[in-house]
Amino acid sequence: MTAGPNFDKHELIPVIAQDEASGDVLMLAYMNRDAYAETLRTGRVCYYSRSRQKLWRKGEESGNVQELKSLYFDCDADTLLVKVNQIGGAACHEGYRSCFFREVDPQSEEVRVVGERVFDPAEVYKKK
Amino acid sequence: MTAGPNFDKHELIPVIAQDEASGDVLMLAYMNRDAYAETLRTGRVCYYSRSRQKLWRKGEESGNVQELKSLYFDCDADTLLVKVNQIGGAACHEGYRSCFFREVDPQSEEVRVVGERVFDPAEVYKKK
Numbered sequence: 001m002t003a004g005p006n007f008d009k010h011e012l013i014p015v016i017a018q019d020e021a022s023g024d025v026l027m028l029a030y031m032n033r034d035a036y037a038e039t040l041r042t043g044r045v046c047y048y049s050r051s052r053q054k055l056w057r058k059g060e061e062s063g064n065v066q067e068l069k070s071l072y073f074d075c076d077a078d079t080l081l082v083k084v085n086q087i088g089g090a091a092c093h094e095g096y097r098s099c100f101f102r103e104v105d106p107q108s109e110e111v112r113v114v115g116e117r118v119f120d121p122a123e124v125y126k127k128k
Numbered sequence: 129m130t131a132g133p134n135f136d137k138h139e140l141i142p143v144i145a146q147d148e149a150s151g152d153v154l155m156l157a158y159m160n161r162d163a164y165a166e167t168l169r170t171g172r173v174c175y176y177s178r179s180r181q182k183l184w185r186k187g188e189e190s191g192n193v194q195e196l197k198s199l200y201f202d203c204d205a206d207t208l209l210v211k212v213n214q215i216g217g218a219a220c221h222e223g224y225r226s227c228f229f230r231e232v233d234p235q236s237e238e239v240r241v242v243g244e245r246v247f248d249p250a251e252v253y254k255k256k
Contacts, residue, residue, distance in 0.1 A: 004239060005232075025144055028207040043234065071234060072228035072231050072232070072242070073230055073232065074220075074227040074230075075222050075224075075229070079156045079227075079228075081153050092203050099207075100200035100201065100207075103198060103199065104199045106199060107168075109132060111131060
């Protein structure tokens with residue numbers, strides 16, 4: 001069986017990145033067919049940036065690349081799950097391990113920061 | 129701080145559901161503002177079905193509801209992560225614990241089923 005995710009229905013497919021070691025959900029991004037092929041070929045996760053409209057080799061600027069450990073697709077073949085080794089320990093451009101560093105209290109709707117900041121974005125993304 | 133996910137930019141926001149106990153990523157679905165409000169109010173996860181174009185109270189047919197344990201949103205405020213207690217043990221309508229029950233081998237692109245089937249869909253979704 002070789003049928004995989006279906007890029008015919010949607011050109012862009014959402015991709016959930018999960019830290020293989022901790023199980024933490026790190027981020028959600030998108031892949032097109034090219035990003036998917038490059039990810040499989042190189043073993044490094046490559047997304048498609050919707051804002052920049054081009055391939056986004058995660059970590060190309062910060063060095064915080066994601067090594068692909070395993071890859072899954074869902075029952076509708078329109079969502080991917082990648083388990084990764086997150087180099088540098090932080091997936092979020094704001095310096096947190098996970099992009100999901102803010103929790104909402106269901107009763108009060110109060111928001112609190114629950115994530116741990118691993119790096120200072122101002123240091124990593126220096127103005128050229 | 130009470131600012132939460134931003135439904136102004138996108139009417140529908142992707143939602144990652146993760147099993148709180150096992151850490152398994154169960155599924156990806158969508159919420160609109162109403163689904164989000166109902167989820168917070170009831171403590172049961174309510175999505176918005178894109179195909180049926182209406183609120184989708186997860187488990188309303190199968191009984192496999194998702195009890196909300198905690199809720200997070202990402203750095204761009206346009207993706208949610210819900211940690212849940214998955215009643216019945218299976219999130220997928222095909223009877224698997226997780227919708228991500230198929231793994232792709234990066235080298236060969238061979239697909240294999242890795243998930244465990246918890247229920248028989250033919251039994252659960254009986255024709256009326």
